[in-house]
Amino acid sequence: MSPQPLVIAGTALPLIAALAALAIPDYWVTLLTYAGMSAVLCIGLVMMTGYGGITSFGQAAFAGIAAYATAILTTGLALSPWLGLLTGLALAVASAFVIGWITVRLSGHYLVLGTFAWGISLFYAFANVEGLGGYNGIGGVPGLFGGSRLLFNALVWAFVAVALLGAVRVLDSRIGRAIRAAPSKAMAESFGVDTATAKLTVFVLAAALAGAAGWLQAHYLRIVNPGPFHLNASVEYLFMTIIGGVGSLLGAIVGATAVTVAKSWLQTSVPALLGSGFNLEGVVFGLLVLGLLQAAPRGMTALLPASFALRPRGSRRSETRLPPRAKPAATQSVLALRSVSKHFSGAQALDRVSLDLNAGEILALVGPNGAGKSTLFNAITGLSPASNGTVALLGEDVTRLPARAIARRGLARTFQHAHLRPEMTVIENVSLGAHTRTAQGVAAALLGRDRPEESRIFGEARGCLAELGVAEFANARTGTLSLGSQRLVEVARAVACDPIALLLDEPAAGLRAEEKQHLANAIVAMRDRGIAILVVEHDLDFVANVADRVVVLDFGTVIAQGTPDEIVRDPRVIAAYLGQAEVSGDVARALHH
Amino acid sequence: MNVTIALLLAQDGLSNGVIYALLAISILLVFLITRVLLVPQGEFVVLAALTMVQLQKGAGPSVIWLLLALAVTAASMSSLRAWRTGEWRRLPAVLAFTLGAVLFGAAASATPLLTTAGAAPHFALTTMATLVLVAPLGPLLYWSAFEGIARASILTLLFAAVAVHYVLQGSMLPLFGPEGFQAEALISGRVDVGFTRVSLQLLLLCAIFVATVGALWMFIGRTIAGKILRATAVNARGARIVGIRPETSGAIAFGLASLIGAVSGVLIAPLTTLYYDSGFLLALKGFVGAVTGGLASFPLAAAGSLLIGVLEAMFSFQFSALKDSLVFAALLPILLILSTRQLSDRDTEAEE
Numbered sequence: 008m009s010p011q012p013l014v015i016a017g018t019a020l021p022l023i024a025a026l027a028a029l030a031i032p033d034y035w036v037t038l039l040t041y042a043g044m045s046a047v048l049c050i051g052l053v054m055m056t057g058y059g060g061i062t063s064f065g066q067a068a069f070a071g072i073a074a075y076a077t078a079i080l081t082t083g084l085a086l087s088p089w090l091g092l093l094t095g096l097a098l099a100v101a102s103a104f105v106i107g108w109i110t111v112r113l114s115g116h117y118l119v120l121g122t123f124a125w126g127i128s129l130f131y132a133f134a135n136v137e138g139l140g141g142y143n144g145i146g147g148v149p150g151l152f153g154g155s156r157l158l159f160n161a162l163v164w165a166f167v168a169v170a171l172l173g174a175v176r177v178l179d180s181r182i183g184r185a186i187r188a189a190p191s192k193a194m195a196e197s198f199g200v201d202t203a204t205a206k207l208t209v210f211v212l213a214a215a216l217a218g219a220a221g222w223l224q225a226h227y228l229r230i231v232n233p234g235p236f237h238l239n240a241s242v243e244y245l246f247m248t249i250i251g252g253v254g255s256l257l258g259a260i261v262g263a264t265a266v267t268v269a270k271s272w273l274q275t276s277v278p279a280l281l282g283s284g285f286n287l288e289g290v291v292f293g294l295l296v297l298g299l300l301q302a303a304p305r306g307m308t309a310l311l312p313a314s315f316a317l318r319p320r321g322s323r324r325s326e327t328r329l330p331p332r333a334k335p336a337a338t339q340s341v342l343a344l345r346s347v348s349k350h351f352s353g354a355q356a357l358d359r360v361s362l363d364l365n366a367g368e369i370l371a372l373v374g375p376n377g378a379g380k381s382t383l384f385n386a387i388t389g390l391s392p393a394s395n396g397t398v399a400l401l402g403e404d405v406t407r408l409p410a411r412a413i414a415r416r417g418l419a420r421t422f423q424h425a426h427l428r429p430e431m432t433v434i435e436n437v438s439l440g441a442h443t444r445t446a447q448g449v450a451a452a453l454l455g456r457d458r459p460e461e462s463r464i465f466g467e468a469r470g471c472l473a474e475l476g477v478a479e480f481a482n483a484r485t486g487t488l489s490l491g492s493q494r495l496v497e498v499a500r501a502v503a504c505d506p507i508a509l510l511l512d513e514p515a516a517g518l519r520a521e522e523k524q525h526l527a528n529a530i531v532a533m534r535d536r537g538i539a540i541l542v543v544e545h546d547l548d549f550v551a552n553v554a555d556r557v558v559v560l561d562f563g564t565v566i567a568q569g570t571p572d573e574i575v576r577d578p579r580v581i582a583a584y585l586g587q588a589e590v591s592g593d594v595a596r597a598l599h600h
Numbered sequence: 601m602n603v604t605i606a607l608l609l610a611q612d613g614l615s616n617g618v619i620y621a622l623l624a625i626s627i628l629l630v631f632l633i634t635r636v637l638l639v640p641q642g643e644f645v646v647l648a649a650l651t652m653v654q655l656q657k658g659a660g661p662s663v664i665w666l667l668l669a670l671a672v673t674a675a676s677m678s679s680l681r682a683w684r685t686g687e688w689r690r691l692p693a694v695l696a697f698t699l700g701a702v703l704f705g706a707a708a709s710a711t712p713l714l715t716t717a718g719a720a721p722h723f724a725l726t727t728m729a730t731l732v733l734v735a736p737l738g739p740l741l742y743w744s745a746f747e748g749i750a751r752a753s754i755l756t757l758l759f760a761a762v763a764v765h766y767v768l769q770g771s772m773l774p775l776f777g778p779e780g781f782q783a784e785a786l787i788s789g790r791v792d793v794g795f796t797r798v799s800l801q802l803l804l805l806c807a808i809f810v811a812t813v814g815a816l817w818m819f820i821g822r823t824i825a826g827k828i829l830r831a832t833a834v835n836a837r838g839a840r841i842v843g844i845r846p847e848t849s850g851a852i853a854f855g856l857a858s859l860i861g862a863v864s865g866v867l868i869a870p871l872t873t874l875y876y877d878s879g880f881l882l883a884l885k886g887f888v889g890a891v892t893g894g895l896a897s898f899p900l901a902a903a904g905s906l907l908i909g910v911l912e913a914m915f916s917f918q919f920s921a922l923k924d925s926l927v928f929a930a931l932l933p934i935l936l937i938l939s940t941r942q943l944s945d946r947d948t949e950a951e952e
Binding site for chain 2: 056062109112113117119120121123124125127128242245246249253289290292293294296297300301
């Protein structure tokens with residue numbers, strides 16, 4: 008295992024910060040401590056916003072929950088601050104479960120507004136609920152280590168190190184890849200990821216880190232009042248991560264430090280500079296952020312070499328693979344559609360489509376654009392269930408099951424337009440295919456107990472990439488690949504499911520001849536392993552080359568089926584493609600070649 | 601709470617709701633065209649309201665300094681962009697608008713001189729001056745802060761909007777001071793309609809609201825500029841291909857937003873006491889209204905905003921301390937319903 012720069016930096020930075028405190032003036036130690044406390048929260052924010060695609064304007068509220076919890080326990084009940092830490096974390100996590108359960112189900116802008124809503128609501132609750140001391144808050148919270156600033160600073164940075172290393176472990180794990188795939192909901196669900204749970208997981212983890220930051224603040228400031236948990240504070244944390252780079256864990260530390268130092272400098276210098284009694288730091292701060300967004304939209308850490316980005320530790324060479332799924336006997340019916348119809352507010356996209364797909368066969372689905380092929384795929388995979396009719400997988404009715412449940416039963420697909428996460432490496436994208444075949448969770452990832460399974464996952468993924476002839480790209484960022492290679496990676500990901508039924512949506516579109524050959528070989532090899540394959544394709548040469556049977560769809564109905572040879576001679580098919588009733592044999596031959 | 605009080609509260613709520621509806625419509629308009637969630641919309645409203653009060657008192661409007669600063673920034677940022685991209689064609693129009701905004705703004709700032717000492721300035725004069733001073737801020741803001749990042753993610757644009765909000769709000773403190781402002785009522789008294797007495801103020805608000813929405817509708821439906829906006833909203837890339845610049849649409853959308861914001865400011869000024877920092881909560885409520893319309897439907901956004909106004913009035917009567925807490929907490933279930941409804945077919949389709 009090659010140590011990654013990110014992990015080294017994550018260990019070294021906090022160590023340096025803790026040691027540096029011995030040599031620098033008190034003023035700087037204070038700033039360092041503040042920066043560290045913010046960094047703990049911001050690491051959670053990067054996990055959630057940068058990787059999980061959830062923007063939160065309410066993180067400070069979770070810090071507040073933990074801060075108030077420890078304040079009440081340590082002042083009113085005179086209990087140990089460490090008990091306060093446990094209670095605070097537990098409360099932050101519990102409220103994150105409740106709030107998150109609702110919030111992560113919101114999509115897009117609703118979600119952002121939802122975080123605004125509870126961020127503000129909790130702030131007013133802190134200020135108005137009896138027993139929390141109103142706007143004055145709760146004073147007399149005990150300090151730690153007998154008030155030693157150096158030890159406290161070291162503790163804060165120990166938290167930063169633990170948070171960062173924990174974040175790396177979680178993001179580079181089976182659940183982490185699910186979290187990172189969750190923003191692409193249709194794709195993630197199609198590979199068995201419960202996106203709501205994945206998002207809730209990262210939401211709760213981020214809240215736990217916010218809670219830890221809140222606990223530290225409470226015992227550092229020794230007073231807890233609503234002010235630091237206002238929406239403005241949440242916005243400031245978000246600014247820290249943007250300035251540092253929202254897609255980078257190191258960015259959380261860099262951003263928190265930069266903003267803390269800049270803010271302190273502004274607070275002391277700006278009034279002096281302008282000679283005004285007014286607090287203009289907000290203006291200068293906003294201008295700085297605006298300038299940065301124009302000049303370096305990906306934040307300060309975008310200037311770091313790419314080696315500081317999160318890289319999977321599983322990229323070591325592992326040959327072991329995951330145990331294969333039990334396959335149905337050859338020629339057994341795998342997928343059976345009976346009178347499947349689908350209409351979108353009046354428009355009939357599919358009209359009583361019935362077809363059977365058997366184990367060990369390649370069935371091609373062809374038809375002109377708009378014939379309903381992709382709609383049929385979405386109905387089979389559960390992304391957009393059929394309005395009427397039934398879809399059965401191995402005899403089980405799956406018509407109304409969600410996509411992820413169907414995926415778990417052994418159905419895999421590719422998309423017409425490649426749905427890959429561009430910022431993940433190729434091998435990570437392919438590993439997602441093995442999601443339903445593996446089981447390790449967050450706790451195992453945090454404890455490093457998921458490594459044996461991880462190496463099998465990556466062995467599997469590498470094997471699938473090799474099968475499609477794209478193994479050389481394994482460690483490349485997926486977004487840098489050509490469109491053709493991305494399509495092959497999509498197929499490799501579906502293969503990594505070790506599916507019993509595989510649905511390929513125009514896999515050959517945009518491929519070069521050599522790539523097509525690789526694809527055809529892989530598809531045939533999979534059929535020979537007993538996988539049932541349904542392929543939508545416009546390239547009739549390719550279809551004739553690989554398909555055992557062809558079904559033709561036009562205007563949402565099956566107009567013909569048979570062997571490839573029969574189909575290209577069928578006048579109805581030719582009419583559907585060329586839009587006329589009488590077609591000479593010449594055209595049919597031309598279509599064939 | 602009996603029926604009489606409830607009806608009076610509902611009227612109060614509707615008055616605020618009309619303002620929220622105008623905010624929601626502007627926020628929605630800007631979002632659909634530029635993908636910016638315009639947090640500073642609240643600042644436009646407050647700037648207009650505070651300017652109105654200053655002019656009514658016969659004082660010089662402080663907003664002119666903001667206008668000048670934004671004009672300088674917009675002109676220099678646009679020139680910089682033109683120089684860096686070699687694309688000079690739009691620059692003259694931008695500079696002409698900026699210069700015009702400054703000249704008209706200066707003229708509007710001089711309106712207190714027109715009124716003889718001691719006499720109250722004419723309402724129409726102060727209103728016109730307010731609109732002239734505040735309405736150009738939108739395009740200037742767009743050129744200053746948003747055009748350069750027009751193609752960034754919605755998230756980046758949101759951050760920029762929040763940063764702009766901080767800058768504006770921070771500059772308003774030295775410009776207007778920390779004290780609250782309330783304008784003189786345009787009209788007072790109530791008219792008996794049988795079961796309750798409706799305030800004339802509310803009727804006036806509703807009339808202006810209808811006129812504003814009607815004018816906006818005409819503008820979007822009937823003018824070339826409106827067609828440009830619609831084309832960009834439907835498909836920005838498609839619009840670009842047929843020669844419509846999203847930058848032009850963006851500036852127009854921001855202009856409409858600041859104009860409607862200025863109108864809202866004039867309307868809200870007599871209703872309530874406003875402070876330099878009142879804009880944020882106003883914008884949030886407009887934002888909530890826009891979201892109840894699914895960030896897509898103007899009529900639903902307006903209806904949602906009215907509902908928020910009424911809810912808020914009821915909450916503030918029953919539990920005044922927790923008023924804002926409750927308004928926003930009540931939002932979560934609404935969002936959830938909207939969100940689950942949306943998740944069925946449209947979401948998966950949209951993502952394909």
